[in-house]
Amino acid sequence: MTTDKPLRADAQRKREALLATAREVFDAGSFFDLRFDDFARLAGVGTGTLYRHFPTREALAEAVYHGEVATLCDRARRLQATLPAAEALAAFLRGMVDHMDAHQGLARTLATLMADRSSALAEGSRALEQAVTDLVAAAVQEGAVRDDVDAGAVMMALHGIGAAHDRPDWRAEADDVITLVLDGLRHPLHHRPVRPPFGNGGHRDVAPANSQGDLR
Amino acid sequence: MTTDKPLRADAQRKREALLATAREVFDAGSFFDLRFDDFARLAGVGTGTLYRHFPTREALAEAVYHGEVATLCDRARRLQATLPAAEALAAFLRGMVDHMDAHQGLARTLATLMADRSSALAEGSRALEQAVTDLVAAAVQEGAVRDDVDAGAVMMALHGIGAAHDRPDWRAEADDVITLVLDGLRHPLHHRPVRPPFGNGGHRDVAPANSQGDLR
DNA sequence: CAACATATGGAGATCATCTCCACTTGTCAA
DNA sequence: TTGACAAGTGGAGATGATCTCCATATGTTG
Numbered sequence: 438m439t440t441d442k443p444l445r446a447d448a449q450r451k452r453e454a455l456l457a458t459a460r461e462v463f464d465a466g467s468f469f470d471l472r473f474d475d476f477a478r479l480a481g482v483g484t485g486t487l488y489r490h491f492p493t494r495e496a497l498a499e500a501v502y503h504g505e506v507a508t509l510c511d512r513a514r515r516l517q518a519t520l521p522a523a524e525a526l527a528a529f530l531r532g533m534v535d536h537m538d539a540h541q542g543l544a545r546t547l548a549t550l551m552a553d554r555s556s557a558l559a560e561g562s563r564a565l566e567q568a569v570t571d572l573v574a575a576a577v578q579e580g581a582v583r584d585d586v587d588a589g590a591v592m593m594a595l596h597g598i599g600a601a602h603d604r605p606d607w608r609a610e611a612d613d614v615i616t617l618v619l620d621g622l623r624h625p626l627h628h629r630p631v632r633p634p635f636g637n638g639g640h641r642d643v644a645p646a647n648s649q650g651d652l653r
Numbered sequence: 654m655t656t657d658k659p660l661r662a663d664a665q666r667k668r669e670a671l672l673a674t675a676r677e678v679f680d681a682g683s684f685f686d687l688r689f690d691d692f693a694r695l696a697g698v699g700t701g702t703l704y705r706h707f708p709t710r711e712a713l714a715e716a717v718y719h720g721e722v723a724t725l726c727d728r729a730r731r732l733q734a735t736l737p738a739a740e741a742l743a744a745f746l747r748g749m750v751d752h753m754d755a756h757q758g759l760a761r762t763l764a765t766l767m768a769d770r771s772s773a774l775a776e777g778s779r780a781l782e783q784a785v786t787d788l789v790a791a792a793v794q795e796g797a798v799r800d801d802v803d804a805g806a807v808m809m810a811l812h813g814i815g816a817a818h819d820r821p822d823w824r825a826e827a828d829d830v831i832t833l834v835l836d837g838l839r840h841p842l843h844h845r846p847v848r849p850p851f852g853n854g855g856h857r858d859v860a861p862a863n864s865q866g867d868l869r
Numbered sequence: 870c871a872a873c874a875t876a877t878g879g880a881g882a883t884c885a886t887c888t889c890c891a892c893t894t895g896t897c898a899a
Numbered sequence: 900t901t902g903a904c905a906a907g908t909g910g911a912g913a914t915g916a917t918c919t920c921c922a923t924a925t926g927t928t929g
Binding site: 689 | 918
Binding site: 444445447448451474477482483484485486489 | 907909
């Protein structure tokens, strides 16, 4: 993590090969149909080598994911530098959906791995989260966006989009989610026409002990 | 699926035992730490029997999930009968978060299994989706909610909440997502202050061929 | 209470995962 | 260059979870 021990030229090559193959296989969606050992074969390395570099499927996924995240973060930074904050945020979110759409297989695979109880990936996405948080914060400062909702909520919505691969109308719905989120992010209407009889209106000052959430 | 072949009394009992144990284990979050065979032991049945009833972990999860969904749908129906549509929708969504919160382990486990490429679960949730769709449709008819966004988007957001278990601030963020969605669902502001330079504003008349979504 | 269908359990076959180590390949100092 | 040491490799097999099979037990029906 901290120590970037200089990898031997040899090792570097193999590692790259593994990652390249992983990308392919992920995108083709066949990652889970493949014995991990066979995956090694496919990449042209021995089992031992595979395990040395990536002890688990998740470790492999994490590495691939890192690349993705880096790209995404780059884009966020670029947008933020070019556009008014609110537009940058919108552009980023819509661009993200475009990207997922273009690489369905990869997105699907990563989402699946992600859902497994490997918080490793969750950790990997901190950078992404930071980027989103920045975008939102800038938009808030600009006054275009409400300040009573956490950027984490936006991350959750993105999670949803990623996790809901395999919905037949994915693309349209994903776009709709972004629309809802962006519209919801504008300053809330001042007259609150819908006042839920349930829950606390959605904020921090959490519920009392009685609320244990069983449905009746 | 179609044929409800009358199960032998015997079998019924075992099946129930398995489901009951599954619920417990799911909620305790220890499902994945358990050998599937040992799970059979735990429920007091032989391996063969377990496999006869539920050929895979997913099949088991699906059965448990069915119960959950039934409860949820019930609640949706009840709310819809009692409250104005918009309130019913809000109450349902907030109640859902409460429920998930109260049964974290179960929600976590189901979400994980769900993410695996078993569309079986996705299929199981059709009923739930129908319930949400109904709630939204009623609210639209009542005029409280925009009609240009599909209920599927709301499902996606819910997915996100479910999938993003293990976020440290889960509860607050989940509430925020619901808030965003509910606010976003109100009629969109008529002057569109934020006009994304990217994407199509989020609707059906989809993007031209050039858009293949690679980030630049 | 036959006689038949249906269901059971668990011993072992099967198969993916991962370890281990004898061997190969790169690196660096002289 | 080359020798010597460290770093990396591959794949044969141990390991351990999953799932099948079937002799036996248990309901069910006329």
